[in-house]
Amino acid sequence: MAPPSCEAATVRVLCPKLLLSGNQPGALQWLIGSPFFPPFTVVSSFRCIHQSPDLDQESDDLRKLLPKGFEVIGGLIVGDSDAEKSALEAVRAARRLRKIISEGGELDDEKIVGASVDAGTGAIHFFISKTEKLAKLEPVASVVYEEDKSGKDLWENGCLLHCELPIKLPFYFPASSPSESKKMFSEAVDAVITQFKEPNVVYIAETLNKASGDVPKPVVLRGKDFGFGADASNINRLPAAEDQVSDIISCSHLCLNSKPAAVVNSAENADKIQISLMLNRSEKSPTSGAPVAEYFPAMEEARLIVVDLNLDVLTYAPKELPLLHAVSNLVIPALVDQLYSLRKIILPHLLMEHPQLRIYHFNPPGVLHPITTIYELNYGETEMKQVDVRKSLHMRLGLPLDRPLLRTANALDLSVNDDSRSNTKKRGSIQLKDVHIGIPSSGVSEGVASVIQGSYEYYHYLQDSFDDSGWGCAYRSLQTIISWFRLQHYTSVSVPSHREIQQTLVEIGDKDPSFVGSREWIGAIELSFVLDKLLGVSCKIMNFRSGSELPEKCRELALHFETQGTPIMIGGGVLAYTLLGVDYDEGSGDCAFLILDPHYTGGEDHKKIVNGGWCGWKKAIDSKGKSFFLHNKFYNLLLPQRPNMV
Numbered sequence: 298m299a300p301p302s303c304e305a306a307t308v309r310v311l312c313p314k315l316l317l318s319g320n321q322p323g324a325l326q327w328l329i330g331s332p333f334f335p336p337f338t339v340v341s342s343f344r345c346i347h348q349s350p351d352l353d354q355e356s357d358d359l360r361k362l363l364p365k366g367f368e369v370i371g372g373l374i375v376g377d378s379d380a381e382k383s384a385l386e387a388v389r390a391a392r393r394l395r396k397i398i399s400e401g402g403e404l405d406d407e408k409i410v411g412a413s414v415d416a417g418t419g420a421i422h423f424f425i426s427k428t429e430k431l432a433k434l435e436p437v438a439s440v441v442y443e444e445d446k447s448g449k450d451l452w453e454n455g456c457l458l459h460c461e462l463p464i465k466l467p468f469y470f471p472a473s474s475p476s477e478s479k480k481m482f483s484e485a486v487d488a489v490i491t492q493f494k495e496p497n498v499v500y501i502a503e504t505l506n507k508a509s510g511d512v513p514k515p516v517v518l519r520g521k522d523f524g525f526g527a528d529a530s531n532i533n534r535l536p537a538a539e540d541q542v543s544d545i546i547s548c549s550h551l552c553l554n555s556k557p558a559a560v561v562n563s564a565e566n567a568d569k570i571q572i573s574l575m576l577n578r579s580e581k582s583p584t585s586g587a588p589v590a591e592y593f594p595a596m597e598e599a600r601l602i603v604v605d606l607n608l609d610v611l612t613y614a615p616k617e618l619p620l621l622h623a624v625s626n627l628v629i630p631a632l633v634d635q636l637y638s639l640r641k642i643i644l645p646h647l648l649m650e651h652p653q654l655r656i657y658h659f660n661p662p663g664v665l666h667p668i669t670t671i672y673e674l675n676y677g678e679t680e681m682k683q684v685d686v687r688k689s690l691h692m693r694l695g696l697p698l699d700r701p702l703l704r705t706a707n708a709l710d711l712s713v714n715d716d717s718r719s720n721t722k723k724r725g726s727i728q729l730k731d732v733h734i735g736i737p738s739s740g741v742s743e744g745v746a747s748v749i750q751g752s753y754e755y756y757h758y759l760q761d762s763f764d765d766s767g768w769g770c771a772y773r774s775l776q777t778i779i780s781w782f783r784l785q786h787y788t789s790v791s792v793p794s795h796r797e798i799q800q801t802l803v804e805i806g807d808k809d810p811s812f813v814g815s816r817e818w819i820g821a822i823e824l825s826f827v828l829d830k831l832l833g834v835s836c837k838i839m840n841f842r843s844g845s846e847l848p849e850k851c852r853e854l855a856l857h858f859e860t861q862g863t864p865i866m867i868g869g870g871v872l873a874y875t876l877l878g879v880d881y882d883e884g885s886g887d888c889a890f891l892i893l894d895p896h897y898t899g900g901e902d903h904k905k906i907v908n909g910g911w912c913g914w915k916k917a918i919d920s921k922g923k924s925f926f927l928h929n930k931f932y933n934l935l936l937p938q939r940p941n942m943v
Contacts, residue, residue, distance in 0.1 A: 306437045308410060308423045309338040311451070313444040314663050315373070315421070317344045317695030322375050322416045325350055325390060329363065329666075330370035330410075333455070333615045337410050337425065337437070340367065340451070340665055344693045350390060356397040358693070361638050362668050365627040366455075366613030369395050371410030373421070380422035381434050384411035388426040388434065448562035451665055455615050456552050456568040459505065459711050460628050462608040464489060472598040478647050482604065486640050493629050496521035498576055500624050504551040505569035505711065516546055516620055523625045548623055549616035564660040564667045565709060568616070572628050604643060608635050609656035611667055611711070638671065657708040661696055667709060668694070678704055687943045699941045706786035728754035728780070729901050732893070732912045739880040739889035739914035747855035748878030748891060750862025754780035754792070755912070757897040765795060766898060768816045771873035772798055773895035774866040775824050778875070778937055779832065781864055787940055788832050801827050820868045821935040828937055837936040844869065844926030848917040851881040851888040857936050864893070866935040869926070872896075876934070880914065889914040890925065 318324035325345040330338050343362075347354040359369065372391035376383025388411035395407075411424045411434055424434035443450070468485040470478040492498065498520035504512055552568035610631035614623040635656070643651055653674040660667045670690065676683040687703045696702050732755045739746065756776035758766045765772060772795045779792050793801070799815070802808040807826055825836040841847060857865065858878055865876040878891035897911040906912050915925035926932065 306337055306408075306425050306435070308437050308440045309335065310440065310442045311444060312339060312341045312663070312665060314695060315339065315342050316414060316419075317342055318375060320375055320414065320416045320419055322377070324375045325387060326373040327355075327359070327369050327391065327394065328371040328373055328410050328412065329367055331367050331613065333366065333613075333618070334450075336408060337370070339370070339410065342373065342695070344695060345390075346689060346693050352390070352394050352397055355394055357638070357641070359394075360398060360634050361671055362690075362693075364611050364613055364667055364669060365631040365634075367666055369398065371412065371426075373412035373414065375414045375416050377416065380413040380415070381424060383413035384422065384424045385426075385432070385434055387411050387413065388424075392426075392429050448665060452562040452564070452567045454617075455613055456548050456570060457564065457667070458502075458548070458570045458572055458612045458614055458623055458628055460572040460574065460608070460610050460632065462574055462632065464606040464608065466604045466606055467601060468604075469595070469599040469601055472600045475648055478600075478602065479644055482602075482644070482647055483640065486636055490633050490636060492576060493574070493632060494520060494523065495576070498574065500628075501573045501575065502551060502620050502624070503571050503573075505571050513551055516550065518621055518624055522621060545619040545621055547617050547619050548614050550620070552616050569711060570620075572624060602647070604647075604651060606636065606639050607654070607656065608632055608639075609658075609669075610635055611658045611669060611709075613666060635669075642671065655705075657705055658711065659703055659708055661694060661702040661707075663696070664694055670703065672705065684943060691943055698943055699939055701786050701942055703943070704786050706789070727901055728756060728760070729903055729906070730754055730784075732903055732906055733877050733891060736907050736913050739891070740916060741880045741882050741887050741889050743884060744880040744882040744887065744889070745855070746878060746880040746891075747858040749781070749858060749864055751781060752784040753777055753864055753877075754784070755893060755906070756780065756792070757895045757911070759898045761794070763795065765816075768818055768871075769795060770895045771819045771824065771866065771868060774864075774873045774875045775819075775827060777893065777895070778824070778828070778864050778866065782832055782834065782937075787834075787942070790831050793827075793831065798827055801830050805830055818871055820873075821866060821933045824866055824935050832940075834940060835938050837938060839934040839936065841932040841934075844930055844932055847890075847926050847932065848886065848888050851879050851917075852883070854879045854934075855881050861936070861939045863937040863939055865937075867892075867932060868935070869930045869932040877912075887917070889916045891915075892925070 317326060327343045327345060328339045329341040329343060331340060334340065343359070345355060347358075369391055372387030374383050374387040374390075376386070388409060391409055391411070395409075406428045408428075409426050411426055413422050413424075414420070415422070421440075423437045423440050425437055426434055466482075466485055466489065468478075468481045470481040496519075500518040500520075501515050502518065503515035548570060551570045610628065612623070612627040612631050614627055639654055642654060646652055655672050655674050657670050657672060658667050659670065668690075672683065672686065678684075688698065690696075690703050691698055701707065731752050733748070754777060756773040758769060758773065760773075763769075775798060776792050779788075779790070782788050783790070783792065796813060798819070799808065799813045802819070802823055803810055803813055805826055807823065821836075821838050825838065828834040828836055839850065839853075841850075854865070854876070857863075867874045867876050873895065875893040875895065876890055877893050879888060880891070881888040892913065892915050894911045897906060897909070899905055899909075917926070
């Protein structure tokens with residue numbers, strides 16, 4: 298089908314958040330799309346963080362960050378009242394950036410998107426640029442925001458190709474001319490790139506979804522079938538649809554035919570294909586002969602350096618794309634780009650200790666596709682150099698600066714998919730995760746629900762073969778809270794047992810030694826001490842003289858879940874509960890509380906827990922005029938604060 302004309306062009310916006318910079322005048326963003334999507338489809342938006350803008354630095358960053366299968370399709374700028382003039386500035390910057398990334402000097406004749414944001418009103422105006430030759434932009438017919446089904450579009454029809462390639466790269470240089478080392482290293486890198494396209498190179502493609510039952514056989518692709526010419530730049534050009542032969546094996550051959558309805562459409566759950574690269578040196582020669590050893594004597598004293606280069610690339614492809622094209626047009630160019638990026642980082646340190654470089658892939662919230670980062674492991678995650686790297690990435694992607702979203706523990710797990718990873722085994726029990734998902738609605742007709750952000754584990758009575766019935770509810774609520782901090786990767790501290798919680802309180806001087814091993818209750822104050830000691834987490838405590846006061850604080854509790862997102866412990870007398878959210882109708886004052894009850898004593902049966910009311914919404918005042926919270930009982934709430942860290 299021919300692409301729509303510019304006069305009838307529609308811009309589709311799939312990303313949940315398009316404007317990352319607020320209404321700051323002059324702020325520039327890159328609009329990201331894919332050659333596999335309809336024209337003018339915006340999948341994500343990256344902030345330009347190198348001012349002026351420094352397009353050379355921007356292109357270096359985007360080559361590393363953006364997986365092959367996605368590309369810059371336009372620019373967005375916060376401008377003045379002349380929307381078209383501002384959008385043209387964004388278009389020109391985007392075209393220059395595209396040229397640098399593609400290392401091409403010719404005119405960019407692709408149709409791309411330009412957008413301008415009115416600094417006063419925040420209104421976004423879209424235009425289409427037909428070609429670099431034309432200075433005038435064309436208005437679009439319509440703009441459709443489809444963030445509700447964005448992940449579905451991306452991952453139902455697409456897959457990820459993953460290739461890891463560890464390389465030990467030796468090279469020699471004259472001992473008397475250290476300055477020659479950079480040239481020799483660069484030539485060695487170029488020689489590796491040449492090998493990617495040799496006729497006897499073999500690429501093996503196999504599914505990573507091996508837990509799914511029937512596993513298709515691996516597919517062997519040979520370099521001689523790729524048809525590489527002398528011009529290596531040709532491998533960056535995707536074949537036209539009419540050139541794709543129907544009997545060639547497509548990526549879908551290694552993808553699941555069906556998935557459970559509960560599987561979320563995301564990069565983490567996408568179909569993944571592992572690509573392995575091998576050089577076939579044992580092919581039969583047309584003529585027989587004895588083995589030959591070649592000797593190349595050095596003309597002068599030489600020095601040997603071996604550089605470790607651990608390539609790890611992730612690319613996106615539609616499932617109907619032939620595997621041959623996916624490897625030649627996506628995986629190989631990605632390996633080439635990453636090799637050049639690593640070379641650029643290592644070159645200044647070539648004759649010194651080499652930086653320990655490691656590739657990580659992430660899929661942070663709000664970004665529909667994965668991103669790739671290169672971290673220096675010489676620096677710990679809490680050292681300022683590494684923190685500054687993550688802050689820069691957070692700024693570019695529009696991520697909050699108080700969430701550890703790009704720490705290594707949050708990297709995508711590209712090992713063999715196994716459903717058993719969804720649960721964590723500890724001390725003989727398997728805790729259920731996120732039991733509130735899928736529960737019935739609260740019954741607050743015009744309410745706005747504000748709930749916990751992120752995952753947690755459900756701790757309750759009698760788990761781990763430990764009888765704490767009647768006294769351990771606050772301990773269990775604390776364990777649920779600590780599991781939240783673990784699963785959000787704020788800490789690697791294990792969820793403590795009752796005894797370890799008691800020992801912590803003794804160590805800080807809050808309790809006597811006889812407290813360890815007792816069956817004494819603890820409350821909000823003790824929980825705050827433990828969270829501070831074990832995790833460095835501060836807490837806010839709210840006190841109420843009566844349960845009737847809790848609904849008055851719904852707005853404040855909603856703000857907590859919207860800004861902090863952590864679970865809350867509710868203590869009342871000798872009872873404790875975990876609060877996971879509130880549903881509040883500001884007009885009528887009607888509200889409900891999402892309660893996770895640690896007093897449950899049964900097995901890890903989600904249906905039984907939900908049907909039994911152990912996790913669900915509790916109305917402040919139900920239809921019979923009764924409240925879950927007793928009016929004559931004193932309550933306190935412990936609100937853990939999310940650490941300010943990246």
